[in-house]
Protein backbone atom coordinates (compact mmCIF):
# COMPACT_ATOMS: atom_id res chain seq x y z
CA UNK A 81 0.00 0.00 0.00
CA UNK A 82 1.30 3.44 -0.81
CA UNK A 83 2.20 6.39 1.42
CA UNK A 84 -0.43 8.41 -0.50
CA UNK A 85 -3.25 5.96 0.32
CA UNK A 86 -2.03 5.67 3.91
CA UNK A 87 -2.32 9.42 4.33
CA UNK A 88 -5.81 9.37 2.80
CA UNK A 89 -6.83 6.54 5.15
CA UNK A 90 -5.52 8.52 8.14
CA UNK A 91 -7.99 11.34 7.36
CA UNK A 92 -10.98 9.03 7.84
CA UNK A 93 -12.52 8.76 11.32
CA UNK A 94 -13.67 5.65 13.11
CA UNK A 95 -17.39 6.27 12.57
CA UNK A 96 -17.24 7.56 9.00
CA UNK A 97 -19.21 5.69 6.37
CA UNK A 98 -17.13 5.94 3.24
CA UNK A 99 -17.57 5.62 -0.51
CA UNK A 100 -14.29 5.23 -2.39
CA UNK A 101 -15.21 6.45 -5.88
CA UNK A 102 -12.92 5.06 -8.54
CA UNK A 103 -11.60 2.40 -6.17
CA UNK A 104 -9.72 0.51 -8.93
CA UNK A 105 -7.70 -2.08 -6.95
CA UNK A 106 -9.78 -1.54 -3.74
CA UNK A 107 -6.64 -0.92 -1.67
CA UNK A 108 -8.30 1.89 0.26
CA UNK A 109 -11.40 -0.12 1.32
CA UNK A 110 -9.03 -2.93 2.37
CA UNK A 111 -6.94 -0.51 4.48
CA UNK A 112 -10.07 0.96 6.05
CA UNK A 113 -11.47 -2.49 6.82
CA UNK A 114 -8.31 -3.15 8.85
CA UNK A 115 -9.36 -0.15 10.98
CA UNK A 116 -12.96 -1.39 11.21
CA UNK A 117 -14.24 1.39 8.97
CA UNK A 118 -17.02 0.60 6.51
CA UNK A 119 -16.29 1.49 2.90
CA UNK A 120 -18.11 0.93 -0.36
CA UNK A 121 -15.89 0.72 -3.45
CA UNK A 122 -17.21 1.94 -6.79
CA UNK A 123 -15.76 2.24 -10.25
CA UNK A 124 -16.96 3.15 -13.72
CA UNK A 125 -15.02 0.28 -15.32
CA UNK A 126 -15.88 -3.38 -14.86
CA UNK A 127 -12.25 -4.43 -15.38
CA UNK A 128 -11.24 -2.20 -12.43
CA UNK A 129 -13.90 -3.87 -10.27
CA UNK A 130 -12.65 -7.30 -11.41
CA UNK A 131 -9.19 -6.42 -10.16
CA UNK A 132 -10.73 -5.04 -6.93
CA UNK A 133 -12.65 -8.30 -6.42
CA UNK A 134 -9.50 -10.32 -7.05
CA UNK A 135 -7.76 -8.38 -4.25
CA UNK A 136 -10.74 -8.79 -1.91
CA UNK A 137 -10.58 -12.56 -2.46
CA UNK A 138 -6.92 -12.51 -1.52
CA UNK A 139 -7.73 -10.81 1.78
CA UNK A 140 -10.93 -12.91 2.28
CA UNK A 141 -12.93 -9.70 2.34
CA UNK A 142 -15.28 -10.35 -0.58
CA UNK A 143 -18.27 -10.58 1.80
CA UNK A 144 -17.29 -7.50 3.82
CA UNK A 145 -16.53 -4.89 1.18
CA UNK A 146 -19.27 -4.18 -1.36
CA UNK A 147 -18.32 -3.14 -4.88
CA UNK A 148 -20.63 -1.28 -7.27
CA UNK A 149 -20.29 -0.38 -10.94
CA UNK A 150 -21.26 3.30 -11.28
CA UNK A 151 -20.35 6.55 -12.95
CA UNK A 152 -19.55 8.75 -9.96
CA UNK A 153 -22.62 9.16 -7.76
CA UNK A 154 -25.12 8.42 -10.54
CA UNK A 155 -27.63 5.70 -9.59
CA UNK A 156 -25.97 5.29 -6.20
CA UNK A 157 -27.91 5.54 -2.95
CA UNK A 158 -25.62 7.81 -0.99
CA UNK A 159 -27.98 8.41 1.94
CA UNK A 160 -26.20 6.00 4.32
CA UNK A 161 -22.76 7.51 3.76
CA UNK A 162 -21.15 10.68 5.09
CA UNK A 163 -17.70 10.60 3.45
CA UNK A 164 -16.44 10.48 -0.11
CA UNK A 165 -12.91 9.69 -1.23
CA UNK A 166 -12.03 10.63 -4.80
CA UNK A 167 -8.37 9.99 -5.52
CA UNK A 168 -6.03 9.50 -8.45
CA UNK A 169 -8.15 11.30 -11.04
CA UNK A 170 -7.98 14.54 -12.99
CA UNK A 171 -9.91 17.66 -12.03
CA UNK A 172 -12.49 17.34 -14.84
CA UNK A 173 -13.45 13.83 -13.72
CA UNK A 174 -13.69 14.93 -10.08
CA UNK A 175 -15.89 17.87 -11.09
CA UNK A 176 -18.11 15.56 -13.14
CA UNK A 177 -18.47 13.22 -10.12
CA UNK A 178 -19.43 16.00 -7.69
CA UNK A 179 -21.53 18.12 -10.04
CA UNK A 180 -24.93 16.90 -8.87
CA UNK A 181 -25.26 18.81 -5.59
CA UNK A 182 -28.49 17.00 -4.64
CA UNK A 183 -26.38 13.86 -4.13
CA UNK A 184 -24.26 15.54 -1.47
CA UNK A 185 -26.94 16.11 1.21
CA UNK A 186 -25.49 13.55 3.65
CA UNK A 187 -21.87 14.05 2.67
CA UNK A 188 -20.07 16.11 5.29
CA UNK A 189 -16.53 15.07 4.42
CA UNK A 190 -14.76 14.82 1.06
CA UNK A 191 -11.16 13.65 0.75
CA UNK A 192 -9.88 14.53 -2.66
CA UNK A 193 -6.58 13.95 -4.44
CA UNK A 194 -6.54 15.37 -7.93
CA UNK A 195 -3.73 14.80 -10.41
CA UNK A 196 -3.92 18.38 -11.70
CA UNK A 197 -5.58 21.83 -11.54
CA UNK A 198 -5.56 22.20 -7.73
CA UNK A 199 -6.64 25.84 -8.03
CA UNK A 200 -9.73 24.95 -10.07
CA UNK A 201 -10.52 22.17 -7.60
CA UNK A 202 -10.30 24.52 -4.57
CA UNK A 203 -12.53 27.01 -6.35
CA UNK A 204 -15.07 24.35 -7.30
CA UNK A 205 -15.30 22.84 -3.80
CA UNK A 206 -15.56 26.32 -2.32
CA UNK A 207 -18.53 27.00 -4.62
CA UNK A 208 -20.08 23.69 -3.48
CA UNK A 209 -19.90 25.07 0.10
CA UNK A 210 -17.17 22.83 1.48
CA UNK A 211 -14.40 24.16 3.72
CA UNK A 212 -10.77 23.26 3.09
CA UNK A 213 -9.70 21.92 6.50
CA UNK A 214 -6.36 20.31 5.70
CA UNK A 215 -4.10 20.05 2.71
CA UNK A 216 -1.00 17.86 2.51
CA UNK A 217 1.67 17.81 -0.15
CA UNK A 218 3.51 14.50 -0.10
CA UNK A 219 6.11 12.80 -2.20
CA UNK A 220 5.42 9.16 -2.98
CA UNK A 221 7.59 7.24 -5.45
CA UNK A 222 8.97 10.50 -6.85
CA UNK A 223 5.53 12.02 -7.46
CA UNK A 224 4.12 15.00 -5.60
CA UNK A 225 0.51 14.64 -4.48
CA UNK A 226 -1.89 17.20 -3.02
CA UNK A 227 -4.35 15.57 -0.65
CA UNK A 228 -7.18 17.78 0.56
CA UNK A 229 -9.68 17.22 3.34
CA UNK A 230 -12.96 19.14 3.05
CA UNK A 231 -15.79 19.42 5.54
CA UNK A 232 -19.26 20.74 4.77
CA UNK A 233 -19.53 24.49 5.38
CA UNK A 234 -19.14 27.79 3.59
CA UNK A 235 -15.90 29.78 3.74
CA UNK A 236 -14.39 32.74 1.99
CA UNK A 237 -11.00 32.08 0.41
CA UNK A 238 -8.55 34.68 -0.87
CA UNK A 239 -7.27 34.50 -4.42
CA UNK A 240 -3.91 33.23 -3.06
CA UNK A 241 -5.66 30.50 -1.06
CA UNK A 242 -7.53 29.36 -4.18
CA UNK A 243 -4.29 29.29 -6.16
CA UNK A 244 -1.90 27.82 -3.59
CA UNK A 245 -3.96 26.44 -0.72
CA UNK A 246 -4.03 27.63 2.86
CA UNK A 247 -0.79 29.03 4.21
CA UNK A 248 1.27 26.22 5.78
CA UNK A 249 4.95 26.69 6.51
CA UNK A 250 5.62 22.95 6.26
CA UNK A 251 5.39 23.39 2.49
CA UNK A 252 7.72 26.38 2.14
CA UNK A 253 10.22 24.39 0.05
CA UNK A 254 7.55 23.22 -2.32
CA UNK A 255 6.31 26.78 -2.93
CA UNK A 256 9.82 28.18 -3.33
CA UNK A 257 10.52 25.56 -5.99
CA UNK A 258 7.18 26.30 -7.61
CA UNK A 259 8.07 30.00 -7.77
CA UNK A 260 11.37 29.19 -9.49
CA UNK A 261 9.48 26.99 -11.95
CA UNK A 262 7.06 29.83 -12.78
CA UNK A 263 9.97 32.21 -13.33
CA UNK A 264 11.57 29.72 -15.73
CA UNK A 265 8.27 29.33 -17.58
CA UNK A 266 7.98 33.12 -17.91
CA UNK A 267 11.50 33.35 -19.35
CA UNK A 268 10.50 30.93 -22.10
CA UNK A 269 7.32 32.74 -23.14
CA UNK A 270 8.04 35.05 -26.08
CA UNK A 271 7.39 38.77 -25.52
CA UNK A 272 4.64 38.86 -28.14
CA UNK A 273 2.55 36.29 -26.15
CA UNK A 274 1.25 39.00 -23.86
CA UNK A 275 -1.80 37.17 -22.48
CA UNK A 276 0.22 34.12 -21.49
CA UNK A 277 2.96 36.27 -19.92
CA UNK A 278 0.42 38.31 -17.98
CA UNK A 279 -1.16 35.19 -16.45
CA UNK A 280 2.22 33.84 -15.24
CA UNK A 281 3.34 37.29 -14.07
CA UNK A 282 0.21 37.61 -11.98
CA UNK A 283 0.74 34.16 -10.49
CA UNK A 284 4.37 35.03 -9.67
CA UNK A 285 3.28 38.23 -7.98
CA UNK A 286 0.58 36.47 -5.92
CA UNK A 287 2.93 33.65 -4.94
CA UNK A 288 5.61 36.14 -3.88
CA UNK A 289 3.03 37.90 -1.71
CA UNK A 290 1.85 34.54 -0.33
CA UNK A 291 5.44 33.59 0.54
CA UNK A 292 5.93 36.77 2.58
CA UNK A 293 3.57 35.09 5.08
CA UNK A 294 6.27 32.49 5.67
CA UNK A 295 8.85 35.06 6.67
CA UNK A 296 6.47 36.95 9.01
Ligand SMILES: C[S@@+](CC[C@H](N)C(=O)[O-])C[C@H]1O[C@@H](n2cnc3c(N)ncnc32)[C@H](O)[C@@H]1O
Pocket residue numbers: 101102103104105122123124125128150151152153166167168169173176177
Ligand atom coordinates in the same frame (compact mmCIF):
# COMPACT_ATOMS: atom_id res chain seq x y z
C1 LIG B 1 -5.89 5.96 -11.33
S1 LIG B 1 -7.25 5.11 -10.66
C2 LIG B 1 -7.16 5.61 -8.97
C3 LIG B 1 -7.47 4.47 -8.05
C4 LIG B 1 -7.55 4.82 -6.58
N1 LIG B 1 -8.66 5.73 -6.30
C5 LIG B 1 -6.26 5.42 -6.10
O1 LIG B 1 -6.24 6.62 -5.77
O2 LIG B 1 -5.25 4.70 -6.03
C6 LIG B 1 -8.68 5.98 -11.22
C7 LIG B 1 -9.92 5.11 -11.20
O3 LIG B 1 -11.06 5.97 -11.32
C8 LIG B 1 -12.03 5.31 -12.11
N2 LIG B 1 -12.97 6.32 -12.64
C9 LIG B 1 -12.74 7.25 -13.59
N3 LIG B 1 -13.85 8.00 -13.80
C10 LIG B 1 -14.79 7.54 -12.92
C11 LIG B 1 -16.15 7.88 -12.67
N4 LIG B 1 -16.77 8.86 -13.35
N5 LIG B 1 -16.82 7.21 -11.71
C12 LIG B 1 -16.20 6.20 -11.03
N6 LIG B 1 -14.93 5.82 -11.24
C13 LIG B 1 -14.23 6.48 -12.18
C14 LIG B 1 -11.18 4.61 -13.18
O4 LIG B 1 -11.88 3.55 -13.79
C15 LIG B 1 -9.98 4.13 -12.35
O5 LIG B 1 -10.17 2.82 -11.86
